Amino acid sequence: MRRFRFEEDADVAADIREKFGFDGDLLDLFANNSGAVVHKWHHYIPLYDRYFAQFRGKPIRFLEIGVNKGGSLQMWRGYFGPEAKIFGIDINEECAAFDGQAGQVRIGSQADPDFLNKVVDEMGGIDLVLDDGSHRMPHVRASFDVLFPRLEDGGIYMVEDLHTAYIEKFGGGYRSRANFFRFLRDLTDDMHNWYHKKGLRHPEFKRMISGYHVHDSIAVIEKGATHRPVHSRVGG
Numbered sequence: 001m002r003r004f005r006f007e008e009d010a011d012v013a014a015d016i017r018e019k020f021g022f023d024g025d026l027l028d029l030f031a032n033n034s035g036a037v038v039h040k041w042h043h044y045i046p047l048y049d050r051y052f053a054q055f056r057g058k059p060i061r062f063l064e065i066g067v068n069k070g071g072s073l074q075m076w077r078g079y080f081g082p083e084a085k086i087f088g089i090d091i092n093e094e095c096a097a098f099d100g101q102a103g104q105v106r107i108g109s110q111a112d113p114d115f116l117n118k119v120v121d122e123m124g125g126i127d128l129v130l131d132d133g134s135h136r137m138p139h140v141r142a143s144f145d146v147l148f149p150r151l152e153d154g155g156i157y158m159v160e161d162l163h164t165a166y167i168e169k170f171g172g173g174y175r176s177r178a179n180f181f182r183f184l185r186d187l188t189d190d191m192h193n194w195y196h197k198k199g200l201r202h203p204e205f206k207r208m209i210s211g212y213h214v215h216d217s218i219a220v221i222e223k224g225a226t227h228r229p230v231h232s233r234v235g236g
């Protein structure tokens with residue numbers, strides 16, 4: 001993705017401020033980071049804040065898939081505050097060196113259900129997931145399948161770098177069945193099962209999804225009980 005690289009030595013904060021009208025702690029934590037490397041696309045910063053701000057300063061349980069140099073865990077600690085329980089997982093054993101710094105780090109694969117369940121048990125439940133792991137479609141789905149049902153109601157599941165959904169070496173492809181956005185399309189049909197009655201494509205997520213948002217390369221899926229819709233005519 002070299003062709004999308006922002007110019008070296010240009011002002012990262014100014015770019016984010018100008019394009020997205022965004023300012024705040026997260027911009028500062030990212031753009032002025034002098035600790036371990038954090039590598040993020042600029043448009044993610046206001047999106048993180050849009051969905052995660054409500055969880056700041058609270059004892060929430062946050063899991064990031066993909067630790068790499070440990071920089072993002074530091075950023076999240078600065079953003080969510082001291083009360084948050086922050087865990088990171090990575091398949092690379094070298095990431096164990098970051099355990100106990102900004103958060104807890106556990107080594108294993110995001111495609112391993114037993115490992116994921118053990119981590120969530122250790123966390124005592126889970127409110128937020130950010131998938132910044134392998135970005136391979138089967139892995140993204142494997143993690144979602146295990147972790148989404150375990151999210152608390154009101155929780156958020158975010159997957160980033162989903163441009164990979166269009167790249168074959170990541171198991172994706174334009175209009176391919178494995179493309180994560182195709183899965184979201186199926187979930188859209190399931191959310192509207194009240195009206196078409198064609199059956200559920202993914203009954204395992206029945207009535208768990210209160211909504212989802214798609215942004216460039218980011219999917220945000222909201223966990224929440226749904227109810228049989230009713231309407232009323234009021235007034236007149």
Ligand SMILES: C[S@@+](CC[C@H](N)C(=O)[O-])C[C@H]1O[C@@H](n2cnc3c(N)ncnc32)[C@H](O)[C@@H]1O
Pocket residue numbers: 037038039040064065066067068069070071072089090091092108109110111132133134139
């Ligand atoms: C993009 S980096 C994470 C960057 C980090 N979140 C940040 O913002 O600085 C992706 C990480 O996912 C890890 N990874 C790759 N395959 C994985 C898998 N199957 N399970 C867990 N982690 C994996 C890699 O070792 C790598 O450290």
